[in-house]
Amino acid sequence: MKAIISDLHSNIEALDAVLEDIAKRNIKDILCLGDIVGYGPDPEVCIDRVRQCRIALQGTHVEAVLTSDTSDFNNRAKRAVEWTQRRLNEGIGQDPEKMVRWNFLERLTPMAEEGRFLFVHGSPRSPTKEYVLPRDVANRRKMDEIFRRFDGICAGGHSHIPGVF
Numbered sequence: 001m002k003a004i005i006s007d008l009h010s011n012i013e014a015l016d017a018v019l020e021d022i023a024k025r026n027i028k029d030i031l032c033l034g035d036i037v038g039y040g041p042d043p044e045v046c047i048d049r050v051r052q053c054r055i056a057l058q059g060t061h062v063e064a065v066l067t068s069d070t071s072d073f074n075n076r077a078k079r080a081v082e083w084t085q086r087r088l089n090e091g092i093g094q095d096p097e098k099m100v101r102w103n104f105l106e107r108l109t110p111m112a113e114e115g116r117f118l119f120v121h122g123s124p125r126s127p128t129k130e131y132v133l134p135r136d137v138a139n140r141r142k143m144d145e146i147f148r149r150f151d152g153i154c155a156g157g158h159s160h161i162p163g164v165f
Helices: 012-024 043-050 060-067 075-089 096-107 134-138 140-147
Strands: 002-005 029-032 111-114 117-120 153-155
Touching (some): 002 012, 012 043, 043 096
Parallel strands (some): 002 029
């Protein structure tokens, strides 16, 4: 059995609650579909918890923290990225754990395949950035283009809305 988590956004209280529930179910195989950081006040501890996941993906916010590209972000998200960058980089030369965290983020990939499963943060067309929303079911062209990119089952996060398409 697997547990899939996503869009943690540096919210350690929510992450710990979810991890506690996963542990109660005796699930050891945890996959994170991205956006470990962003918005919330606890990026370091969230990164540390996610480092234990078997698969962890790069989401939009990690990509922005690493590249400083916030061109698609609203002002609140831009400020969160800038704050997270400062928080993760401050004193990085004196604290080896900060470098371990940064290196972990740099190694994250935007997608992972495992058997007939494809894991992405956004969509198979744009693994970190594209939203797939319930209203997209009416957009046959978009959905056809997305479904042509994989065989089997695809799991994605990013939208903050659970759904099956």
